[in-house]
Amino acid sequence: MTPILDADDLAFRDEVRAFLRERLTPDLVRATRLNTSVFSEHDVCMRWHRALHARGWVAPAWPVEHGGTGWPLVRRWIWETELSRAGAPPLSPMGLRMAGPVIMRFGTAEQRAHYLPRMLSGEDTWCQGYSEPGSGSDLASLSTRAVRDGDHYVVDGTKIWTTHAHHANRMFALVRTGADSARRQDGISFLLIDMASPGITVRPIRSASGDHEVNQVFFDGVRVPVADRVGDEGQGWTVAKYLLEFERGGAIAAARLRAALERLVALAERRGLLEDPDLALAMSAVEVDVDALEATELRVMATMQVGQNPGGLVSSMLKLRWSEIQQSITRLGVRLLGADALAWETGRPMHDGASAAGLDDEARPLVAQYLNARAYTIFGGSSEIQREIVAREVLG
Numbered sequence: 001m002t003p004i005l006d007a008d009d010l011a012f013r014d015e016v017r018a019f020l021r022e023r024l025t026p027d028l029v030r031a032t033r034l035n036t037s038v039f040s041e042h043d044v045c046m047r048w049h050r051a052l053h054a055r056g057w058v059a060p061a062w063p064v065e066h067g068g069t070g071w072p073l074v075r076r077w078i079w080e081t082e083l084s085r086a087g088a089p090p091l092s093p094m095g096l097r098m099a100g101p102v103i104m105r106f107g108t109a110e111q112r113a114h115y116l117p118r119m120l121s122g123e124d125t126w127c128q129g130y131s132e133p134g135s136g137s138d139l140a141s142l143s144t145r146a147v148r149d150g151d152h153y154v155v156d157g158t159k160i161w162t163t164h165a166h167h168a169n170r171m172f173a174l175v176r177t178g179a180d181s182a183r184r185q186d187g188i189s190f191l192l193i194d195m196a197s198p199g200i201t202v203r204p205i206r207s208a209s210g211d212h213e214v215n216q217v218f219f220d221g222v223r224v225p226v227a228d229r230v231g232d233e234g235q236g237w238t239v240a241k242y243l244l245e246f247e248r249g250g251a252i253a254a255a256r257l258r259a260a261l262e263r264l265v266a267l268a269e270r271r272g273l274l275e276d277p278d279l280a281l282a283m284s285a286v287e288v289d290v291d292a293l294e295a296t297e298l299r300v301m302a303t304m305q306v307g308q309n310p311g312g313l314v315s316s317m318l319k320l321r322w323s324e325i326q327q328s329i330t331r332l333g334v335r336l337l338g339a340d341a342l343a344w345e346t347g348r349p350m351h352d353g354a355s356a357a358g359l360d361d362e363a364r365p366l367v368a369q370y371l372n373a374r375a376y377t378i379f380g381g382s383s384e385i386q387r388e389i390v391a392r393e394v395l396g
């Protein structure tokens with residue numbers, strides 16, 4: 001599915017292509033191809049972030065008044081499609097796609113003036129402190145506590161599975177500020193926390209794919225200014241839910257999925273596997289899924305275009321579909337490798353060194369990508385939880 005492009009759109013597409021030829025260097029493309037995680041390697045991501053910022057294109061979905069591009073729907077689609085085709089690194093979503101819209105919507109004028117420009121420039125990088133041991137799907141049971149002490153909160157507790165906490169200098173976190181009440185969603189507040197604060201410890205967790213992307217974060221008497229609370233005290237659940245809509249539904253995933261599938265088709269061709277009817281059928285089925293996802297994403301973008309947020313139902317639907325399609329693609333990748341899937345690459349990040357197992361750049365990351373992709377249907381809310389939301393919204 002392709003929107004109809006007029007002469008201005010085509011000129012814009014050419015401008016994007018020229019920019020990519022100039023600024024998207026081969027080493028960035030190679031690092032992206034060899035990346036094994038949903039998130040780019042931090043150094044790769046930040047190099048690309050800064051290049052986009054210098055051009056004023058780092059926040060395509062933000063309004064102009066906050067330093068975004070203000071692009072209409074069709075330009076955002078062109079942008080995502082061209083970047084995916086060219087193999088550009090995805091940017092970290094935690095600031096631009098998650099904390100940013102929340103600060104725009106619920107933040108004070110001071111918070112907007114301080115945080116949004118630093119998010120755009122890459123001076124601040126963010127991590128998400130929602131999940132805790134025992135409080136993932138059941139997020140409202142969280143127990144990290146923030147006790148008021150003058151113009152500060154004192155935070156004690158722990159967050160887990162915190163992606164890139166070892167790179168981020170800021171965290172947005174849900175904490176319990178109120179007394180225990182019958183409705184657990186009450187008494188939760190949304191804080192912006194400086195990761196350099198005394199009392200914070202970040203402990204790495206190594207994933208099945210061999211990557212270090214998630215962590216457990218401990219808070220021991222961490223002082224956070226009250227001025228860094230977003231929204232009213234106790235209003236954190238409303239803020240958190242708004243943010244989750246952007247986490248699950250604020251992206252255009254189809255273009256990137258299509259580019260990944262096309263690379264696999266090319267690999268299958270090189271390996272002489274395209275004549276296998278079972279494989280051809282499996283690839284076609286994924287292609288149809290990508291087409292359907294793209295149609296839905298364009299529909300969602302049209303609602304965002306007129307100033308609405310994605311909405312709970314549709315953002316859950318999108319999260320469910322893109323994560324499952326991503327897993328199908330990584331399954332196909334392992335299938336294409338055959339016996340080569342037994343070769344294990346230990347080097348991380350992979351773009352830093354040559355292949356220890358003798359595989360080429362296309363084959364090398366596929367097994368680790370497959371293992372890493374097991375997490376796609378867990379993070380951002382598991383598939384079971386997304387299905388529950390969809391069922392509740394549709395069936396009542």
Ligand SMILES: Cc1cc2nc3c(=O)[nH]c(=O)nc-3n(C[C@H](O)[C@H](O)[C@H](O)COP(=O)(O)OP(=O)(O)OC[C@H]3O[C@@H](n4cnc5c(N)ncnc54)[C@H](O)[C@@H]3O)c2cc1C
Pocket residue numbers: 127128129130131132134135136137138160161162163164214375378379380381382383384385388
């Ligand atoms: C790679 C990765 C990165 C992550 N990054 C972050 C991050 O940056 N910040 C952050 O805050 N969190 C992060 N998470 C945490 C993620 O949001 C949680 O793992 C997720 O919400 C599931 O919670 P849980 O792990 O506690 O599992 P549980 O909630 O214990 O669920 C275990 C299983 O039970 C099922 N289940 C639970 N409740 C129900 C129900 N009511 N109905 C049906 N089935 C149910 C789940 O679907 C799942 O299969 C990340 C997780 C991963 C794997």
